[in-house]
Amino acid sequence: MGYEYDFVVIGGGSGGMAAAKEAARLGAKVALFDFVKPTVHGTKWGLGGTCVNVGCVPKKIMHYSSLLGAGLHDAAYLGWQLPSNVQHNWETMVDAVQSHVKKLNFSYRVGLRSNKVQYINALARFQDPHTIAYELKNGPTQTLTAQHILIATGGRPTVPADVPGAKEYAITSDDLFSLQTPPGKTLVVGGSYIALECAGFLHELKYPTTVAVRSILLRGFDRQAAAKIQEVMVAQGMNFRFSVLPTSITKNEATGKLHVALRNSETNETFSEEFDTVLYAVGRTADTFGLGLENTGVVALPNGKFDTVNEATNVPHIHAVGDVLQGKPELTPVAIRAGEYLVRRIFGNSTKTMNYDLVPTTVFTPVEYGTIGLSEEEAIARYGKEDIVVYPWEFQTLEWGAVHRQKAESAREGDYDIDFPANCLSKLICLKSANEKVIGFHFVGPNAGEVTQGFAVAVAMGATKEDFDNVVGIHPTDAESFQALTVTKESGASWVASGGCG
Ligand code: FAD
Numbered sequence: 001m002g003y004e005y006d007f008v009v010i011g012g013g014s015g016g017m018a019a020a021k022e023a024a025r026l027g028a029k030v031a032l033f034d035f036v037k038p039t040v041h042g043t044k045w046g047l048g049g050t051c052v053n054v055g056c057v058p059k060k061i062m063h064y065s066s067l068l069g070a071g072l073h074d075a076a077y078l079g080w081q082l083p084s085n086v087q088h089n090w091e092t093m094v095d096a097v098q099s100h101v102k103k104l105n106f107s108y109r110v111g112l113r114s115n116k117v118q119y120i121n122a123l124a125r126f127q128d129p130h131t132i133a134y135e136l137k138n139g140p141t142q143t144l145t146a147q148h149i150l151i152a153t154g155g156r157p158t159v160p161a162d163v164p165g166a167k168e169y170a171i172t173s174d175d176l177f178s179l180q181t182p183p184g185k186t187l188v189v190g191g192s193y194i195a196l197e198c199a200g201f202l203h204e205l206k207y208p209t210t211v212a213v214r215s216i217l218l219r220g221f222d223r224q225a226a227a228k229i230q231e232v233m234v235a236q237g238m239n240f241r242f243s244v245l246p247t248s249i250t251k252n253e254a255t256g257k258l259h260v261a262l263r264n265s266e267t268n269e270t271f272s273e274e275f276d277t278v279l280y281a282v283g284r285t286a287d288t289f290g291l292g293l294e295n296t297g298v299v300a301l302p303n304g305k306f307d308t309v310n311e312a313t314n315v316p317h318i319h320a321v322g323d324v325l326q327g328k329p330e331l332t333p334v335a336i337r338a339g340e341y342l343v344r345r346i347f348g349n350s351t352k353t354m355n356y357d358l359v360p361t362t363v364f365t366p367v368e369y370g371t372i373g374l375s376e377e378e379a380i381a382r383y384g385k386e387d388i389v390v391y392p393w394e395f396q397t398l399e400w401g402a403v404h405r406q407k408a409e410s411a412r413e414g415d416y417d418i419d420f421p422a423n424c425l426s427k428l429i430c431l432k433s434a435n436e437k438v439i440g441f442h443f444v445g446p447n448a449g450e451v452t453q454g455f456a457v458a459v460a461m462g463a464t465k466e467d468f469d470n471v472v473g474i475h476p477t478d479a480e481s482f483q484a485l486t487v488t489k490e491s492g493a494s495w496v497a498s499g500g501c502g
């Protein structure tokens, strides 16, 4: 069979872009479709997918903006003479974010062109297992054929259909990063990565922010680390409402305010509150409905994802990477790496497959949380309590201690008897029967993303506790704590530092 293309990619996000460019570099004739369906509020964006436009990139810049604000207190303490009325301007930040995003959109287009990948800005769907149908703006239906096809359509935020007014009035992360007016008083619904990251920067930017959490924070993460994130965010003044969820949202057209009816599922108490913005961050749904899979024989799970081994669907020439994969981390570097390895196997001589274990990740809350490998709970479930040794250590960042960071005035009274709780937790989980090999690494603290990336190499290489101990620390850093973890959890001794060096 002669096909027009060797490889067609549906979805120009992290995984699709990487796979398309790598395939072209390996000599394949490649086309890539990317099309953004606008949100209910009309938000849309350019080439590059979630990470660049409505994910990692704008999120990290807003996180940075919020940290600069938090640093103003420190700056004044350390001698900077700041005007007393320093204010943050939402519109200026959004302009800066969007101008950076547009630069990246442009560079992605150039990247495709210079790699000789044909970019088609259209919504693609399968007409048959080797044929893709699409329409260019206001044009007739066209088709093209390909030998191999990659589904890399990612996901979109989920908004529950059973909360009247939610789909209509709530925004999601797809809208937040280009919001033209300040969000004002905000209700964030959700308790994981996206909810906590967005709530974190909104709060630090001084928007009154409440987080409505269905159950617990950061399900699946180490409980001690999640508790530390919660403790620090509460000390920063974040208002968490546990077991509380909206039951309906209505809009006062005269004031523009959103009237949110809420219910506490523990107590059955119902109440209501007005907000300027409601942000849903309760997970994402794979964007595979409407792809025409029924014309291909490809089987998707009811949630729209694919159960794959080595990124292969049940139809041999149709592959999938990124957020559409069931049970794999929904992270940009994972999608990129899996896409590149896949095409090297298809169009090159490689046999290398993606290793989804020990993928490091960081939650970019105001104090970040980076992790590699197993939580304490997972380690115990997998190996048994007797085979696990846990080394935790809590302390305060030197710089924070020196400038006397204060608890926020809005923090709950009586929670802490010191200015600010220890803002860092360093924790190693080791396997006794394997010479104390490190199977779980957890760091809550400033710049945890940077810290965790470095240690990920050691953990991937199978480092033991002794290997960590044998390395001399860099002083004074937060990360040096990992070179001197001596207290085990089982010893019963305190793992909270009393301050000072050494
Ligand atoms: P995507 O990047 O989502 O790309 C899919 C593309 O396909 C989209 O452009 C979509 O419009 C397009 N498309 C869909 N259907 C069609 C069709 N039929 N035809 C044509 N085009 C189509 N990950 C990290 O590693 N670090 C972070 O800090 C981080 N922060 C995040 C913050 C937020 C708020 C969010 C939402 C996500 C974040 N992520 C982060 C996750 C990361 O963005 C995703 O894991 C990653 O983008 C997934 O890549 P992908 O290639 O699977 O899909």
Ligand code: NDP
Pocket (backbone or CB within 6 Å): 160, 189, 190, 191, 192, 193, 194, 195, 197, 213, 214, 215, 216, 217, 218, 219, 245, 281, 282, 283, 284, 329, 330, 331, 361, 362, 363, 364
């Ligand atoms: P997650 O799937 O990680 O978490 C969903 C959260 O929403 C949970 O707290 C869950 O609570 C709650 N929830 C689910 N359904 C409802 C509901 N109907 N009502 C109220 N709450 C509900 O989703 P996220 O949106 O936070 O993130 C999606 C993925 O994006 C992440 O898994 C991550 O891979 C990626 N991402 C990565 C980032 C990074 O690398 N820094 C940043 C942001 C996203 P419960 O525990 O009760 O189920």
